[in-house]
Amino acid sequence: MTQYAVLLPGDESTWENATPEQRAEMYERHGEFARVLAERGHKVTGGAELTHSRTTQQVRKSAGGDVLVTDGPYAETVEQLTGFYTVETDDLDDLLQVCGILANAEGASIEVREVVDHSGDAGMS
Structure with a gap:
């Protein structure tokens, strides 16, 4: 199996200004995403919600x-x-279709990138 990173860019103010109902709807969409992935044989191996970018250290x-x-x-x-x-x-084609669950009509897009597999490289573990 190939591993992909599904990157979730977005306008952070949308989350900060969301009502509890809107936040619950967003979480439901992520739950549906996970459910459909599992139903179609994809395996989520990790992930996380990130803190606001104002906490970033460069x-x-x-x-x-x-x-x-x-x-x-x-x-x-x-x-x-x-x-x-x-x-x-x-x-991958099906994964891209399932990622459509997380995309929205306001123009937010999801970025999907293959993760480089170094397991066969000499000297890499």
């Missing part, structure tokens, strides 16, 4: 080699990475 190296740590997201954009799933599947 780590860089200066030209002199010093480690520089700054607060806040790297990119000043409305959409930030809000969470992710890792999913194992042999059917």
Whole structure:
């Protein structure tokens, strides 16, 4: 099976301003996503909701080699990475269709990327 990262970008203010009913609806959509994945033979192997991007710590190296740590997201954009799933599947086309459950009509899209498998690389464990 191939492993994919299902990345969930979104406008963080949508969650912050959501009513309890709207939040419950969002959680229901994620529950449906997990249920349909399982029904179709996909396997969720991990994932998490991420804290707000304002809690981000950026780590860089200066030209002199010093480690520089700054607060806040790297990119000043409305959409930030809000969470992710890792999913194992042999059917990418179907996985992409199931990810449509999490996409919304307001234009939010889901990014699906294959995870690099280094298990066969020499010196990697």
